[in-house]
Amino acid sequence: MDVLAWNRGAAALLTDFGTLPPAERNLIRLTFLDDTFRSLYADWPRAARECVAVLRMEAGRRPDDRALTALVGELSVNDPDFRTWWAGHQVRGPRQLTKTYHHPVAGTVTLDVQQFSVDTHPDQLLVAYTASDSASEEALRFLLQWTPTGPSAPPRKRTTPR
Structure with a gap:
């Protein structure tokens, strides 16, 4: 789940991965x-449990x-939810799913x-990521129009562990 490449839409919707050190460009992290x-x-x-299940599958495939x-x-040291769900041993590979985001600029966006x-x-x-309805499509269009095409924003401060 390391992010190797992204486009302007991904940066606008999720985060500007370019402002993060490469080691922190991991969706589960x-x-x-x-x-x-x-x-x-x-x-x-729901999203976090899905991440744990995918990570568990990868850990089984690559134990070393x-x-x-x-x-x-x-994650085990810094997040109690992760510790609990990791201990549950759920395993799941990547699949098609729907995610709903509450974006601070674009509002609610539901994506396949x-x-x-x-x-x-x-x-x-x-x-x-594709819009699952016309309202989400419009929100994405708005977000892309609002997002600057120039240099990345200054790096974000690191969030403290939980």
Whole structure:
């Protein structure tokens, strides 16, 4: 769930990944440890549980991955919800789903999220977010018009652990 590349829409909707150090460009890490990112989710517990299930699947596939082990350790130390859900051993791979965000500028946005495998890089996924209704489509259009195309905003301050 490391973010390797993004477009202007992803930066406007989720966060400007360019302002984050590369080691912090991880969707699961942001979901648990960044209050601003966390507040985007209309149903944070559902999204967070989904993240844990995907992370659990990856941990089973790559038990010797040091970066993955470090991420699980960091999340376990800093977030009690993560600790609880990690202990539940739910496993789930990437799938199509719908997410609703409460964006501070665009308002409520409901998106279909599809994850596609990349044949030339089997460990990578291309993730596409599409509006699931006309109100969300309009909110995305507004957000893209509002978002500057210039340089990234100054780096955000790191959120303190829970």
